[in-house]
Amino acid sequence: MARRPQRRHQRKRPAPAAFAPVTLEILEIGARGDGLAEHAGRRVYVPLTVAGDRVRAALGEPRGDGVAATLLEVSEPGPDRVAPPCRHFGTCGGCALQHLEDAAYGAWKRSQVSAALARAGLAGAEVAPTVRTVAASRRRATFAAARRGGRCVLGFNERSSHRIAAVTGCLVVEPAILDLLAPLEALLCAVLPDGGTADVAVAVLDGGIDLLLTGGPEPGLDARERMAAFAETHDIGRLSWRRSATAAAEPVAARRTLHARFGGIAVPVEPGAFLQASAAGEAALVEAVLAGVGPAARVADLFAGLGTFTFPLASRVVPGAAVHAVEGDASTHAALVAAGRGQAGVTAERRDLFADALGAEELSRFDAVVFDPPRAGARAQSVQLAASAVPTVVGVSCNPATFARDARTLVDGGYRLEQVTPVDQFLWSSHVELVGVFRR
Numbered sequence: 001m002a003r004r005p006q007r008r009h010q011r012k013r014p015a016p017a018a019f020a021p022v023t024l025e026i027l028e029i030g031a032r033g034d035g036l037a038e039h040a041g042r043r044v045y046v047p048l049t050v051a052g053d054r055v056r057a058a059l060g061e062p063r064g065d066g067v068a069a070t071l072l073e074v075s076e077p078g079p080d081r082v083a084p085p086c087r088h089f090g091t092c093g094g095c096a097l098q099h100l101e102d103a104a105y106g107a108w109k110r111s112q113v114s115a116a117l118a119r120a121g122l123a124g125a126e127v128a129p130t131v132r133t134v135a136a137s138r139r140r141a142t143f144a145a146a147r148r149g150g151r152c153v154l155g156f157n158e159r160s161s162h163r164i165a166a167v168t169g170c171l172v173v174e175p176a177i178l179d180l181l182a183p184l185e186a187l188l189c190a191v192l193p194d195g196g197t198a199d200v201a202v203a204v205l206d207g208g209i210d211l212l213l214t215g216g217p218e219p220g221l222d223a224r225e226r227m228a229a230f231a232e233t234h235d236i237g238r239l240s241w242r243r244s245a246t247a248a249a250e251p252v253a254a255r256r257t258l259h260a261r262f263g264g265i266a267v268p269v270e271p272g273a274f275l276q277a278s279a280a281g282e283a284a285l286v287e288a289v290l291a292g293v294g295p296a297a298r299v300a301d302l303f304a305g306l307g308t309f310t311f312p313l314a315s316r317v318v319p320g321a322a323v324h325a326v327e328g329d330a331s332t333h334a335a336l337v338a339a340g341r342g343q344a345g346v347t348a349e350r351r352d353l354f355a356d357a358l359g360a361e362e363l364s365r366f367d368a369v370v371f372d373p374p375r376a377g378a379r380a381q382s383v384q385l386a387a388s389a390v391p392t393v394v395g396v397s398c399n400p401a402t403f404a405r406d407a408r409t410l411v412d413g414g415y416r417l418e419q420v421t422p423v424d425q426f427l428w429s430s431h432v433e434l435v436g437v438f439r440r
């Protein structure tokens, strides 16, 4: 006779103490924008809280050196808690800090820069107040889209999730982007198959809006016709599709040549090319870079991109001003070369600055060097700069941690970190940009 399978023990066990709701005092806001508390000797990360909040929270999974928690209730609000202005705040993962009073928010961004420098042993560096940008000024954003069972959703990913929060209003992006969201959702519903997903990058450029769809199956004739008609109806400058983030983009509707303008020079922009997130953020970074470089004539612009700093540096009224722009990405470098043709004093070089940084000897022909690497920072280049005799180095960064690491290398090489200026162009997020000026 076959043995009957043993019945599983079904008596409900009490929830482990670690998952029970607890009362917490929020001590400060951490680097990712979550509130930090202590419980039973462990650090607890509670999203959507501010310092001084007394909250009830459910402890969850381990996170780094502590444990993640879910906010259940704010029992007593901290002094800097305000009502978030956007109705999607809390669900949408695009913003982390709308519930923080404005002056405290600016101070928190600045403190992220100071703290990163202090961790690298550079607590003495002067950190200026955060340069702020305003709402509705973000000129590029990437949305997620999905079609499930005939329903479509276009929005940002929800907090800590791959689910998409439908965005029917957004206080961060430019109105031109916001106006496009509803018709874009209808387009995606028509062109995506059931179960299909895509990322949609929207950028407002000189000449019109640039739309880049990434993912989903290759659009067939019908989908391409719909996309082209959409571009026509909504006066889209260019609409392209690519299979993945590393694949080349195919133009579906290329109605106008799109440009970015730096120092008065129009630079052609390829689909997906890097551009600072807002015009105001870019202006603040350029201003701080120009102030840092000062009257230095011969300048190297490393990780130059499309020439955000190259062209304003080249157009300064400085005798003998010359800028050498070094960039690793082939099409970005080509766009800068095309725009720089005929521009007095601009030279360009395509080079991988991680594998083949400019050496200390090569650097000696410059009076100043600007570097603006991706989030990983410029470790190899900083080692060469530290060994160089360049009088002024200006570092631009979107990651205070890697900037602080590279700054430490420069300071150990004899540079003085004169000033750091935080720039907030990712409004209400935990991200902060900065410009640091080094001299020897």
Ligand SMILES: C[S@@+](CC[C@H](N)C(=O)[O-])C[C@H]1O[C@@H](n2cnc3c(N)ncnc32)[C@H](O)[C@@H]1O
Residues within 6 Å of the ligand: 274, 275, 276, 303, 304, 305, 306, 307, 308, 309, 326, 327, 328, 329, 332, 351, 352, 353, 354, 355, 372, 373, 374
């Ligand atoms: C943060 S963006 C800055 C671009 C430009 N300075 C600006 O403000 O628009 C970083 C740039 O570094 C380039 N880059 C990334 N890795 C690189 C590498 N290993 N060597 C050279 N350039 C690289 C990217 O293509 C991108 O243009």
